[in-house]
Structures are given as C-alpha cells and as structure tokens.
Amino acid sequence: MTTEQFFIENTPAVLYGEPSDTLWLFVHGQFGRKEEALPFAEIVAPDAQVLSIDLPNHAHAKTGMRNLHHGQPHPNSPA
Secondary structure: OOEEEEEEOOEEEEEEOOOOOOEEEEOOOOOOOHHHHHHHHHHHOOOOEEEEEOOOOOOHHHHOOOOOOOOOOOOOOOO
C-alpha cells in the first residue's frame, strides 16, 4: 500500500492507498496518532484512500513529543 507523509500547511498528515475517487478522513482521538489510520486503510483499500492528520496537541502524549503550536513543524519531519 502506498504511504505518503506530508504537511497540510503546518499539520502533519499521512495518505494511505492508491489514487481513488473515494477519500476517507480518519480522525483519531485524544492522545492518538495519525498512523492509527493504517488498519482502517488496509480494510478500505484498494477502493479508497485514507487521509489522517495529527492536530496540534494530539500526537505528543503518546510519543513523548512536545506540544505543537500553530506554525511549528512536526519534530519528526524530515529537514
């Protein structure tokens, strides 16, 4: 399955699956991470893509990262 990590403005995002006319937006709960969308993406692929994002102050608790603030890049993003 194709996986693409990128930013939407300053919000870390991941897109799973091949190009499709169907796109699911996966929103995780508090203390979750965008990568939690992978099992769901495996179920809906190859008929759809799944976009998942880490909103500020969500992924840090599970991974030990600092709080993210608007305009700040994700600490694990490639340089």
